[in-house]
Amino acid sequence: MKKSTIKDVAKEANVSIATVSRILNETGKGYSEKTKQHVMQTIERMGYYPNAIARGLINNESGSIGVLFPEVSAMVSAELLHGIESAAQAFRKSVIVCNTSSDQEKTKHYLRLLYEKQVEGVIFANERLTNNYQRIVTQMNVPFVTLSGTTEINHIPEIKVNDVQASYDATRYLIEQGHTRLAMISGNPNDLIAGAPRIDGFKKALKEARLPCEDTQICWNNAFYFDDGKIAFRSIIKNHPETTAIFAASDELAAGAMSEAHAQGIMVPDDLSIIGYDNTKLAMMLIPSLTTVSQEFETMGYKAANILFQSMMGEEVESLTMKHKIIERGSVKSVNEKFKNQ
Amino acid sequence: MKKSTIKDVAKEANVSIATVSRILNETGKGYSEKTKQHVMQTIERMGYYPNAIARGLINNESGSIGVLFPEVSAMVSAELLHGIESAAQAFRKSVIVCNTSSDQEKTKHYLRLLYEKQVEGVIFANERLTNNYQRIVTQMNVPFVTLSGTTEINHIPEIKVNDVQASYDATRYLIEQGHTRLAMISGNPNDLIAGAPRIDGFKKALKEARLPCEDTQICWNNAFYFDDGKIAFRSIIKNHPETTAIFAASDELAAGAMSEAHAQGIMVPDDLSIIGYDNTKLAMMLIPSLTTVSQEFETMGYKAANILFQSMMGEEVESLTMKHKIIERGSVKSVNEKFKNQ
DNA sequence: TTGAAAGCGATACCAG
């Protein structure tokens, strides 16, 4: 049973395909109310739906955007994607997801695929859009946007929070609670997105407060996951047992640290305060619930998509720095409080 | 700067578009090695990429599949999607994600959209494919697969775990640890996917063991989230303070219960054992880490996509019941163990 | 080995 085409509808309704097309596109002109009724009925009866591919060919638009993530299964990606999807829905665009695994070849492959599919815009999430992609990006000649990432390519807006500032604020928060012996669990310092900038913010706050700031106070183990947090935590305890507060560069890292602390009989927050980063759903589920830096991922995704759509419509668009804030929960205790309870 | 087309390439290389096309498609015949070299070079130089839309129109294939989720931001969806995406990558198909919010109108809208986009197959995840979609599904005339969901429509394979059996096993596990006073934190019992079947499994195990099994032992609050777990936990403690072990129908529910237990000074697992369901990343991050029923979501997504692709290639396909298993961690204590430690 | 030409399904211009 072949799909019916506009031709079939035209034949069935005894009109020309031109007329059917006009009615389909609700141009409002070029047909009488009567034919419209008639044609609409036959369309309904036949269960006809226009072929978006044919439409796309002539209109030169695919109705899709592409989204590239290094890892789609991460909680952060899921929330970003949610925001993107809902914006796309409003703009009647569909979203093609691509999982790059942070692999340059895969990324190029996908970019090429998206190019061939004639996507009308691309969101590059959680990663750095380097010069290596310059050529294809230029060729594609459609708007790009980086989301929670950065770009080496000019004129591409970045939608993200100020990581340096947010990390600075998180660290300041700990200092204001009276902590003077701080440590940080970082992601990979070579990560230009979520690694280095957060370290910078941490250091800045310490130096400004004239607090000790040795490199050994900053520990990491490759990535931003739970196990990385556990491992890094051990280094901290070994090298800096005097630590009373830790800034973790992701909620998962913080969770790992908390888990390891528990295993070692260290009480959070009584013996040790921990602040996380991201405010994923995980944060409120931990015991104690995790004080953390909030990034509103869903909103960020939504806004990034909207900026992309504006750009697709030819409007001038700019980078957007999203606000962040500290969500106070139960994993940080002020030093005063600590004394009080003793 | 307009995109270059096959025509441009043909002109530039002084051959016909037919030849370029043949080379592009690596038919292996219809051109000499020499022209091939020449044409490939001009293609490379011009940075030409074929237009997949035009290709799709003539070949009647879009190169995409659609995936519908009730909620893309859920951890479970993210893992399923990951599996789907990686299978799709291998099959050189791209995946269009749709977030239905469990809304029937939205779902229809998306189905229609996917139809128009000529997707070659559809994965319907985490939800029931009811008769309401029968018409469009039939019309679309492409393979469907339900993933971690069920269908009222015939000849559509279901890829999922046996929820009744898995819940039965989880409950049995608690019983085998010596628990006799059990309770369950359920999702919505009207949820035919993850609600009712899990309740059935729970009841079955209790009855079989001739253990008390009143309806009040099963509590819920709409959904499967953290807060639902907290709320349901309160009911359990109020109505059945004798409870020593809880089966929660999702890891998030379990997390909520654990959080509330902690707030009430109830120790897990010493005073109360809890087993979860899903084995999302969350499970290992909790303190104590959560014993839970494992569903391998990423694998499920991968397999579902593969089954879909097989079906797209005209092969006969069947439903697939994935194996589940109990992941023993720290949230369940056997009654013996309990006595020992006292 | 090569090229000309007929579509794929829809849109839009131009006549009538």
Place this chain on the structure above:
DNA sequence: CTGGTATCGCTTTCAA
């Protein structure tokens, strides 16, 4: 208000 037709970029058959 309506219909014929060129066209979008590509594949494929048929001749040369």
